[in-house]
Amino acid sequence: MTDSEFGESDGFDLRDFLPYLLNRAAEESALEFQQIYKDRYGMLRTEWRVLFHLGNYGQMTAKQIGERARIHKTKISRAVHRLESRRYLQRSRSESDRRVENLRLTPMGQSVYRELYGIAGQYDARLAEQFSTDEVALLRNMLRRLAHMG
Known part of the structure; x- marks a missing residue:
């Protein structure tokens, strides 16, 4: 297939395709922070996300974390197990429902x-320095809308 059959000539350019751009931006912007939690604590992405949910919101169930973070229950289960084995979290049975931890x-x-949390805040500030205050606010607002977060 040549460019004239499909591609730039019809106005479509993968480099401008929003899902592609969002994915590339997410990957590139997260690399340095990912290296920190991976190298320093041996954590995978799902583990730090579970850790941050518990740090931000306090006691939660795996189901609540999954719903809030949109992470599949199998991945959460593995992350919980790994965090527990490192003694970063503990489980306890619910008094009202013994099936719930x-x-x-x-x-x-x-x-x-x-x-x-402190490192993430500094990292976020460094990323934001690339833009004006108004651009950062607009970018955050647009990304929240795309993520259906209101």
Whole structure:
């Protein structure tokens, strides 16, 4: 297939395709931060996301984290197991429903969360420096809308 059959000549350019651009921007902008939590704590992306949800919102169930973070329950289960084996979180049975496990950070997990929270804030500020204050606000608003977060 030549360019004249499909591609730039018909106005479509993959480099301008919004899903492609969003994916590339997400991958590129997350690389440095990903390296920090991976190298320093041996965490995978889902693990730091579970850790951050517990750090931000306190005690939660795996189901609540999955719904809020839009992560499949199997991935959450693996992340919870790994975080628990590192003593970053602990599980406890719900008093009202014995089938439900409540998850919360241990003191060690809270310490890791606080450190990564500070690093994340600095990293976010460095990314935002590439834009004006108005551009950052607009970008955040547009990305929230695309993510259906209101």
